Amino acid sequence: MAKNLKTKSAANADDKVVNRSALEQAALLLTAGFTLAALIAAIGYDFSSSRPLFVILVPLIFLVLVQIYRTMKQGDIETSLNVIKAALGGQIVDFAVSVKFFMLLMALLICIYVLGHYAGLMLAMFYLIRVHGGESMKMSLIVPIITALALFALFELVFSIELFQGQLYRYFAGYRIW
């Protein structure tokens, strides 16, 4: 039993290394693409403006290529492609959870844009605590309300910083310019 558990955890660790290697390869290829595009763009700039870019980009592209070579040596492309496919298909748990969190943050941004800072934050916090965290209804209501009140006291009262009121408020307040 103990031996089986050990083998299973070793296999999980191996999977994580392979996943990380595939993720790094994908990230490096993306970085290589961006840096090459930046180099091409820099060629069109005034020389004084492009000189520091060349100082940065030339060694950067070289190092990115070296790192791509190093990661390619560690794992073959076919395995990496399979891992990426599995990740995009939602089969790699950590990746799926990270993507979910990113989507939640994007949803929070949209909520703030439409409903305003406090309402958007409270809604997102309630969702995270109640639905994702599985906490009690009491806790899910108290924590967002107290946080919003504390932020209001700190930013609006102490530092006199007005937070975003949201498009909905602006619309009803008479703003029609988008």
Next chain:
Amino acid sequence: MGILDGLVSGFAQSISFEVLPFLIVGSIFGMIIGIIPGLSGHFAMAMLIPFLYKMDPAPGIAFLLAAHATVAQGGGLTAILFSTPGTGQNAATLLDGPPMREQGKAGVAVGAAMTSCFLGATFGAIALALLLPVLQQVVLFFGPPEIFILSFLALTFIAVLGKEDMTRSLIAGLLGLLVSMIGIDNVTNQERFTFGLLELYDGLPLVPVILGLFAVAEMFDLFVKGGSLVDKQHGTLSAGQTQKQIFEGIGIAFKKWWLVLRCSAIGTTIGIIPGLGSAPAAFIAYAHAKQTSKSKETFGKGNIEGVIGAEAANDAVEGGALASTVAFGIPGSSSMAILLGGLFILGLETGVDMVTTEVDIVFVMIFTVIFGNLIGTIFGMFLVNPIARATSIRSSIMVPILIAVVVTGAFAAQGSLFDIVVTLIFGVIGYLMKILNYSRAAMLIGYVLGHAVEKNLYLATQLKGTFFFLSPIPLTLCLISLGFIAYNVYGMIADRERQ
């Protein structure tokens, strides 16, 4: 401003009603962040950066630096009580802190650790004050060519000496420099990588980049890992017994003053070198304490000298790190890079001006480190048990609260929703860097140094022509950089051949 004038003015400002409340709040905040595993000094500073826009220089510096100064104290507490270092820099405390707790001497270890932290920080701060006259002279030799090459030397040190892989760290540092080039070039008015977006004309804003790289990235990590911040609680101490033991620990730390002094000197020296930071300093000091101890065999089994050595070095690092940051504008760690960003926001410029005309500000930093640690020690001594409960907060509650604070901070800095977008994008980048072992510190330092690199490259070529790097000091710095990289590459190849 003379050094004596600066000292008096700095002290008066530090204890004034305008500064002291911020110093106290910053210290307590830093301590709580330090106690929570996974959240470190740069996180504490990143969270406070948005508030600086509305603050004067002295309270702003006290607020920011006090939070950073007490993080190691909080981290030491968690390392001893829960066998989980609150921050990476407290890893060495794990060697003897938890064994002491198991022997029923947790309070002694906490008291000794807190006092050593305070004494170490005081030593580092005094060392910085003593270094000031030297720095005032040395900094005059550093013009644009020297600062330009020094920036690359700092990045090289960070890449080579940091805990991450060298190639990855160099990539991160250069990416940071590249990101800092976004916006309109001040010299030629050339738009660079702005994609026509008005929001990017002034470059990427500092606060969202810092918050994204360090705060949001940690949120991703906490969200993915889930659960409580500390897996196992080993039972908190009873209040009465704890106090008694803590005072005993304080007494022992003072009795071992010679050990504290030596380990603090190790910490301060290491702090001056960019890229090494607190963790290696603590381990080196621990090794030194063990080597010079009369009871070497008890190290690792609960020897208080192990706790004292590691914690003293931990906090003494700050004095050394501050020296290179304020004198040359070259931050040696992510926390110092954030501090440098904070100084920009407060309208202060590092370098010659800082160490010659704004000496009072340097002394505000020095007194903040000392007072901050003193407040942390007092606060920690009396509130060990309640503070330690912060570690049992579940991430399902902690993450939403921190997200709310981070998003609000990102918006409040400039009142722009675009800044929240930048924060989230850099949060993803920071998280990717964290899991792929790319140095976020190197990226941030590259980003913060970007402006200085560009300005000094332009000035250097105007003043000394294309081959400015052949002047004596830049050439020496260039050779050190190249030699350092070559030596490490050679070491890596030799290791591989041996395997």
